Amino acid sequence: MIREIEVTEVTQNIREMCIQTNYFLSEDMACAMKEAAEKEQGALGKKILGQLEENLEIAKTDQIPICQDTGMAVIFLEIGQDVHFTGGDLQEAVEEGVRQGYIEGYLRKSVVGDPLLRENTKDNTPAILHTSIVPGNQVNIIVAPKGFGSENMSRIVMLKPAQGVEGVKQVILDTVREAGPNACPPLVVGVGIGGTFEKAALLAKQALTRPVGEKAQAPHIRSLEEEMLEKINQLGIGPGGLGGNTTALAVHINTYATHIAGLPTAVNLCCHVNRHVKRTL
Amino acid sequence: MDYRIAAPLDREMIKTLRAGDYVWISGTIYTARDAAHKRMQETLDDGQKLPLDWKDNIIYYMGPSPAREGRVIGSAGPTTASRMDLYAPKLLDMGLGGMIGKGKRSPEVLDAIVRNGAVYFAAVGGAGALLSRQIKQAEVVAYEDLGTEAIRRLEVEDFPVIVVIDSQGNNLYEMISQDNTV
Numbered sequence: 370m371i372r373e374i375e376v377t378e379v380t381q382n383i384r385e386m387c388i389q390t391n392y393f394l395s396e397d398m399a400c401a402m403k404e405a406a407e408k409e410q411g412a413l414g415k416k417i418l419g420q421l422e423e424n425l426e427i428a429k430t431d432q433i434p435i436c437q438d439t440g441m442a443v444i445f446l447e448i449g450q451d452v453h454f455t456g457g458d459l460q461e462a463v464e465e466g467v468r469q470g471y472i473e474g475y476l477r478k479s480v481v482g483d484p485l486l487r488e489n490t491k492d493n494t495p496a497i498l499h500t501s502i503v504p505g506n507q508v509n510i511i512v513a514p515k516g517f518g519s520e521n522m523s524r525i526v527m528l529k530p531a532q533g534v535e536g537v538k539q540v541i542l543d544t545v546r547e548a549g550p551n552a553c554p555p556l557v558v559g560v561g562i563g564g565t566f567e568k569a570a571l572l573a574k575q576a577l578t579r580p581v582g583e584k585a586q587a588p589h590i591r592s593l594e595e596e597m598l599e600k601i602n603q604l605g606i607g608p609g610g611l612g613g614n615t616t617a618l619a620v621h622i623n624t625y626a627t628h629i630a631g632l633p634t635a636v637n638l639c640c641h642v643n644r645h646v647k648r649t650l
Numbered sequence: 651m652d653y654r655i656a657a658p659l660d661r662e663m664i665k666t667l668r669a670g671d672y673v674w675i676s677g678t679i680y681t682a683r684d685a686a687h688k689r690m691q692e693t694l695d696d697g698q699k700l701p702l703d704w705k706d707n708i709i710y711y712m713g714p715s716p717a718r719e720g721r722v723i724g725s726a727g728p729t730t731a732s733r734m735d736l737y738a739p740k741l742l743d744m745g746l747g748g749m750i751g752k753g754k755r756s757p758e759v760l761d762a763i764v765r766n767g768a769v770y771f772a773a774v775g776g777a778g779a780l781l782s783r784q785i786k787q788a789e790v791v792a793y794e795d796l797g798t799e800a801i802r803r804l805e806v807e808d809f810p811v812i813v814v815i816d817s818q819g820n821n822l823y824e825m826i827s828q829d830n831t832v
Contacts, residue, residue, distance in 0.1 A: 413812075417774055420810075424780040428725075437715045437725035437778040475724055477715040477798050487685070489797055518730050518752070518775060550823055551730050551753035553775035605826065609774050610753070611812065612826040642776050 372506040373453050374650060376462035379446075379510070382648055383466025386512035387442060388474035390644040391434045394425055397580040398557075398643050401618040405555055405608075414613020418555075421608070421641060436642045439476040440514030442467045442496040443574065449505035460498065468492040479517075499571065508650040513578050519556065519638040522548035525570055528632040537562060537634050538597065544636040545601050545617065550610020553640035556617045557581060558601065561635040564625040569633035576621035577637055578645040585622055594620045608641075618643075654808070658706040659747035664769045667813045669820035673771065674808040679708040679750070680791070683729055685799040687737040694740065701792035702801065705745035708771075712750075713798035714788070715778070723788045723804075727778030728752040731770070735759050742766045750811055754823055764819040771811035772822075784809040 394402070402425070406418040428435040444463060454462075471478060471493035480494065481487040503509075524544050528536045541560060548556075561572025585591045597620040607613025618641065627633060655663060657677035667673065680702065682690070690700055711731050715724030731738075731751025738749065739762035747768055752775040755763075763770055773781060787805035794800050814822045 420774050420777050420780055424774075424777040427783065428779040431779060431782075432718070433721075433779045433782060434715045434725040435779055436776045437713065437727050438729070439715055439725075475716045475718050477713065477724070479713075479798070489799075491797065521730065549754060549827070550772070550775070551732065553752065605829065607826070609772070610823060610826070611772075612829070640776050 370506065371451055371453050372449070373455050374508060376454050376457045376459055378650060379454070379459065379462045379508070380466040380469070382510055382650065383444065383463055383512060384469040384473070386510065386646050386648060387467060387470025387476065387514065390512055390514060390646040391439045391474065391476055392428055392432060394435060394642065395645060397582055399425065401581045402641060405615040405618060409608065409613050409615045411607050411611075411613025413611045414607040414615060417608035417611060418615065434476060436516060436640070437477055438479060438516035438518065439471070440516045440644065441480055442493060443513045443515050444496050444498050445509070445511040445513070445575070445578070446498065446500045447503045447509040448500060449507045450502050451506035452508055463496055463498055464494045467494050467496045509647060510650065511578050511645060511647045513645040516640055516642065519548070519552035519640045522552040523573070523635070523637045525566065525633065525635040527566065528634050530630065530632050532632060534593065536632065538600070540634045541597050541620070541636055542600060542604070544638065545606070546604055548638055549606055552638045553642070554606055554610060554617070555608055555615045555641045557639045557643040558597070558617050558620045559637040559639060560620065560622040561637070562622060562624045562632070563627035564633060566633055568625055569635040570637070572623040572625055573635040573637035576623045577639045577643060579621045581619045581643070587624070590622050590624060594622050657708050657806070659708065661706065661747065661767055664747065665767055665817050667769055667816050669813050669816045669822040669825060671813040673811050673813060675708070675811060676807050676809070677805070679710050679804050679806055679809070681710045681712045681714075681802040681804060683711050683713050683799050684733055685796045686793050686801050687734050689793055689796070691737050691740070703745070704741055706747040708748040708750060709741070709746060710750040710804065714782075715798075717788070723782055723785050725778030726782040726785055728773040728775055731755055738762065742768050755815060760815055760819055760821065763815050764817065767817045769813060769817060770815040772814045773809075773811050781809070
């Protein structure tokens with residue numbers, strides 16, 4: 370059965386989701402932050418985590434963004450193959466949602482229209498839109514605005530198969546170590562292993578939208594996530610990079626099939642304001 | 651040590667600050683980030699005068715979110731300082747007293763801090779809502795067309811920062827990473 374969905378419904382939801390995710394940290398992230406504050410050993414680290422807790426409360430009560438970098442709007446649309454969008458252009462409907470959300474929500478306009486000429490577009494468009502076609506007649510929308518303090522410290526490495534899992538571990542640890550205080554720890558570390566050059570990066574980005582606390586399904590990946598979280602937290606970078614044992618809240622690893630000659634590995638870092646919100650139409 | 655200090659800075663006082671000290675700043679500071687620094691550099695390259703005299707002042711690397719009606723400013727946390735590393739030594743040599751940002755600085759910036767008896771502070775990255783409460787007034791004073799990247803004059807009260815690089819060249823981030831390699 371074909372189901373018709375008005376594109377204005379997409380606009381309306383994206384508008385609300387842009388605002389919601391910038392004022393309120395999702396439950397999974399808020400819990401992870403609370404837990405970290407209780408467990409942190411470093412004196413300065415504990416103080417910083419306390420301030421970040423307070424920051425979340427102020428954002429809620431003052432209706433002000435958690436962080437002034439309200440990000441570039443990364444949006445995933447999983448579109449059921451039995452859905453027919455009516456009433457306009459889907460891409461434009463998404464952009465309009467971002468435009469309305471960022472203007473009406475007092476969110477910062479952080480997008481320049483050309484990467485070299487660098488003139489601000491003044492409405493935070495265009496968004497980064499990833500669509501996929503899935504079975505069914507529903508549409509999943511994920512809005513995940515991404516700040517660039519942490520985006521700038523992310524990286525992708527085309528490892529050789531011979532470097533194997535040890536090579537992957539090295540890339541993850543080097544990326545976090547080099548980022549140090551710049552990426553606003555405590556971090557969520559999104560890792561993509563496999564696929565092609567662009568697929569690995571996308572896997573890493575998608576890993577950041579996984580609810581914190583949810584583990585990978587494959588046992589060898591789950592244990593790799595646990596090992597990496599422990600090793601990262603032994604680096605001593607700590608909250609704000611000011612020392613402590615909470616450098617990352619979680620490591621999420623997504624994998625995909627790859628070529629006999631390759632082992633692409635992407636590490637997408639996200640700060641403690643790891644914004645992601647999901648709705649189903 | 652914890653200190654309460656005034657901005658613009660007293661150069662003798664900031665010589666006593668040490669990496670790791672916790673400091674509350676009250677007074678007048680200015681914002682500037684990527685685009686404003688680029689424009690200041692171009693202005694200097696053209697042999698023109700800058701719109702402000704940076705002597706003993708503090709630049710806060712920050713671009714706020716828009717203020718709601720009746721509010722002074724939106725969310726207002728620090729941005730990554732290293733993107734301004736290319737421009738900072740020149741401004742320090744022109745008298746800039748301090749910088750507030752987050753993250754590491756280049757060896758060239760550290761040298762310029764020592765050479766000029768200046769200081770680099772970090773504010774807590776991602777605490778923009780909390781920090782906005784310490785900002786009592788905000789006004790665009792130059793480069794208005796740059797929007798969030800315009801130069802703003804801020805009146806702050808007990809604005810919380812940590813000394814990362816002091817006037818002797820001690821670097822808190824280096825001290826922390828050395829602690830963890832031994």
